[in-house]
Amino acid sequence: LAKTTQPISMDSYEGQEVNITCSHNNIATNDYITWYQQFPSQGPRFIIQGYKTKVTNEVASLFIPADRKSSTLSLPRVSLSDTAVYYCLVGGTGGFKTIFGAGTRLFVKA
């Protein structure tokens, strides 16, 4: 099971782009990379999932280099409501044991 390492916390201002990088050096060939957002007293919310290169949806982009040993979640033009904990998850989608890291606490300031 691949272990992930993320920054413990990050600060940003409204309107800025935020990039959160996750390291997963022992990612397996068939592992996917998934990012979640969690607000207090709520369950994690799925943001984006990818396997390689770049994935984009309506809320974020996910950049994965060729060696797949890291990934970067990019949040364009953050707002106060993006203040939350962001988790990077490798391999543990439905059907496999799942290990959540400590997550990154993003604080967006006005």
Next chain:
Amino acid sequence: KAGVTQTPRYLIKTRGQQVTLSCSPISGHRSVSWYQQTPGQGLQFLFEYFSETQRNKGNFPGRFSGRQFSNSRSEMNVSTLELGDSALYLCASSSDARGPQHFGDGTRLSIL
């Protein structure tokens, strides 16, 4: 499409009691996983069910058990409750082994 529903949202029990938590997955999802979240330990995997069979299990004592019904709904049971069992218990469902998990908002269990 309705999301993952967990009941009850809040529960208060005393030491030694047992508790059953319920989870209704997203329609069509056959995989249901349970997690415990505490400030000190973060999110920890409890177990995963697929088509009524437990497919994976985390490192929790036997007091924690679960089951899944033919309609994919799942229940989790904790017996002989301890103060340390106070946590947010989260349920997540997914459509298959590679699909992302979708979480409910959890059951907040407090042990007095």
